[in-house]
Amino acid sequence: MGDAVAAAPRPLNISEIFTSIQGEGRHVGVPSVFVRLNGCNLRCVWCDTPYTSWKPEGTDWMLGGLLAHIRRQGLQHVVITGGEPMLQEGLVLLTDRLASMDFTVTIETAGTVFLPVKAHLMSISPKLANSVPHRREGGRWVVRHQSLRYQPEVLRKLMDNYDYQLKFVIMDQEDLQEVRQIVTELEAPADRVVLMGEGTDPGTLFERGQWLAEVCKNTGYRYTPRLHIDLWGNERGK
Numbered sequence: 001m002g003d004a005v006a007a008a009p010r011p012l013n014i015s016e017i018f019t020s021i022q023g024e025g026r027h028v029g030v031p032s033v034f035v036r037l038n039g040c041n042l043r044c045v046w047c048d049t050p051y052t053s054w055k056p057e058g059t060d061w062m063l064g065g066l067l068a069h070i071r072r073q074g075l076q077h078v079v080i081t082g083g084e085p086m087l088q089e090g091l092v093l094l095t096d097r098l099a100s101m102d103f104t105v106t107i108e109t110a111g112t113v114f115l116p117v118k119a120h121l122m123s124i125s126p127k128l129a130n131s132v133p134h135r136r137e138g139g140r141w142v143v144r145h146q147s148l149r150y151q152p153e154v155l156r157k158l159m160d161n162y163d164y165q166l167k168f169v170i171m172d173q174e175d176l177q178e179v180r181q182i183v184t185e186l187e188a189p190a191d192r193v194v195l196m197g198e199g200t201d202p203g204t205l206f207e208r209g210q211w212l213a214e215v216c217k218n219t220g221y222r223y224t225p226r227l228h229i230d231l232w233g234n235e236r237g238k
């Protein structure tokens with residue numbers, strides 16, 4: 001019998017790679033390389049990257065070329081986002097290599113799937129009832145989206161294994177009750193909870209930010225802007 005042959009690394013299907021500043025959460029303002037993986041198992045009605053979910057589009061990248069491209073950007077922080085990046089098993093090897101090259105890695109996930117990746121910050125964004133696409137495409141995604149969007153066992157595993165933040169996308173006051181239920185069930189400390197207004201224009205985010213900031217003052221939750229929207233609007237690759 002010959003030696004076992006190591007499995008060849010799988011390509012990663014990527015919708016875009018760009019440099020920007022992190023606009024949300026604990027690392028807001030940090031210049032970063034964003035690697036946006038294509039494909040998602042959810043279909044949020046307000047998804048701001050439909051080119052990874054409702055109408056997915058991506059290109060296959062092999063690991064070597066991807067790492068060289070990231071290194072050429074000359075930044076320390078790498079944000080792996082999506083879509084749902086945890087759907088692609090090649091992410092494990094990518095994050096291994098990034099960690100060994102001393103990059104600081106954030107992974108942005110909805111927390112429905114677990115992969116043993118390397119990450120300095122797991123930015124977990126469980127999706128609330130406000131994300132359910134009741135009427136979009138005749139409602140054909142409703143049942144699947146509803147059954148997948150909240151996976152407490154996966155969330156606990158991510159919280160146990162990584163430094164994390166729990167980021168919730170908020171549309172109105174009713175959403176806060178669902179946030180409280182989830183935070184209680186997961187026993188998440190208030191300072192790991194981040195509230196962010198839903199919106200892709202500065203006016204909507206300003207209006208929602210006004211009352212969300214008051215909620216944070218009263219609960220100890222964190223507030224996050226969407227700084228990239230303030231700076232560039234809802235422009236792709238910014």
Ligand code: SF4
Pocket residue numbers: 040041042043044046047048049050052053082083084110127
């Ligand atoms: S989880 Fe993210 S990428 Fe997927 S549909 Fe929802 S907002 Fe879009």
